[in-house]
Amino acid sequence: MIPSDSHEKQWNAVRDRDAASNGAFVYAVRTTGVYCLPSCSSRTAKRRNVRFFATPAEAESAGFRACKRCKPDQPLGNTPHGEAIKRACNEIQSSPSEPTLASLARIAGLSTGHFQRIFKAEVGLSPKRYAMAVRKQRFLGELAQASSVTHAIYDAGYSSSSRAYADGNGLGMAPGSYQKGAKGEKIRFASAPSSLGDIIVASTDRGICMVEFGDKDDLVEVMKTRFPQASLEPADDTLADLVAKVVSLIDAPADNVALPIDIRGTAFQERVWRALREIPMGRTVSYAELAKMIDQPTAARAVARACAANHIAVVIPCHRVVRASGEISGYKWGRDRKRALLDREVKSKRKPV
Numbered sequence: 001m002i003p004s005d006s007h008e009k010q011w012n013a014v015r016d017r018d019a020a021s022n023g024a025f026v027y028a029v030r031t032t033g034v035y036c037l038p039s040c041s042s043r044t045a046k047r048r049n050v051r052f053f054a055t056p057a058e059a060e061s062a063g064f065r066a067c068k069r070c071k072p073d074q075p076l077g078n079t080p081h082g083e084a085i086k087r088a089c090n091e092i093q094s095s096p097s098e099p100t101l102a103s104l105a106r107i108a109g110l111s112t113g114h115f116q117r118i119f120k121a122e123v124g125l126s127p128k129r130y131a132m133a134v135r136k137q138r139f140l141g142e143l144a145q146a147s148s149v150t151h152a153i154y155d156a157g158y159s160s161s162s163r164a165y166a167d168g169n170g171l172g173m174a175p176g177s178y179q180k181g182a183k184g185e186k187i188r189f190a191s192a193p194s195s196l197g198d199i200i201v202a203s204t205d206r207g208i209c210m211v212e213f214g215d216k217d218d219l220v221e222v223m224k225t226r227f228p229q230a231s232l233e234p235a236d237d238t239l240a241d242l243v244a245k246v247v248s249l250i251d252a253p254a255d256n257v258a259l260p261i262d263i264r265g266t267a268f269q270e271r272v273w274r275a276l277r278e279i280p281m282g283r284t285v286s287y288a289e290l291a292k293m294i295d296q297p298t299a300a301r302a303v304a305r306a307c308a309a310n311h312i313a314v315v316i317p318c319h320r321v322v323r324a325s326g327e328i329s330g331y332k333w334g335r336d337r338k339r340a341l342l343d344r345e346v347k348s349k350r351k352p353v
Helices: 005-016 056-061 082-094 101-108 112-123 127-143 147-157 161-171 174-181 216-226 237-251 267-276 287-293 300-308 335-350
Strands: 026-029 034-036 052-055 186-192 198-201 208-213 231-234
Touching: 005 052, 026 056, 034 056, 082 101, 082 112, 082 127, 101 112, 101 127, 112 127, 186 216, 186 237, 198 216, 198 237, 208 216, 216 231, 231 300, 267 287, 267 300, 287 300, 300 335
Parallel strands: 186 231
Antiparallel strands: 026 034, 026 052, 186 198, 198 208
């Protein structure tokens, strides 16, 4: 069992569907009896129902069964090179500094060029991007307990503070603020009804940081867990206007609606989310096509995970991604909502100007 003092870090990885944490632990859901990888695209469970285990064997000993979607009990990948890539991932996760490409290729028993191609195909990220994600996750963990931001930077394996701050841009705030549980950060929120169910909208001074369908109380708890020291405040007039625009996007979709957003994710997730905003209303793309849009043609699986990790529904339109066959794929807030959003966008696009 994973020590309780590290549960916050594990929960953040699960909530963000962080692929870099795969292999470090698994999580189990009491209400379903299933355990999963951190990156699993299944609907996020309520925090109170989640338990963490260091290995699949521990989870199974506690009476949980493996998820059929993410297959946490199987070796990484289903190719002849799966075990080799797993060894390389373990080396990246355990190394105090970023291993060289050549050293990782030697561990995998492959040539450098072949290793890089295989790694990208298996993991969805290049070895360098994967190492960045691991280091960033380590940095966030160090920030929670380090005596200073500087100590956290070097303990996480960064060679300089400039590198940490460059990688830390995905936080949406300064590392010092994150270290204090977003202390000093003001997050305003409001709930509102829409024709597809109640939503909650949260925003910082930089823009919208969360739009989710669901029960207000549950979603407020999610915000409190993510930013325990942030100042959560009721909506003001500015947010009321943003909420109205979000509801309008749901009830009566329109193209070219510019809304400020405060994106908070890994570098890879942010690339995917920005690409999603470039898909015109009324159009859909496959995960493979979206991967090509970000110049990562072999990263369709990682793209799917990034879509599942999106916390800003409709405004970042992950509902516009479907299967290669054109069929409706999974959606964090339900396939019926996804189908309804797409139908409304198509109808709105056909209306005469």
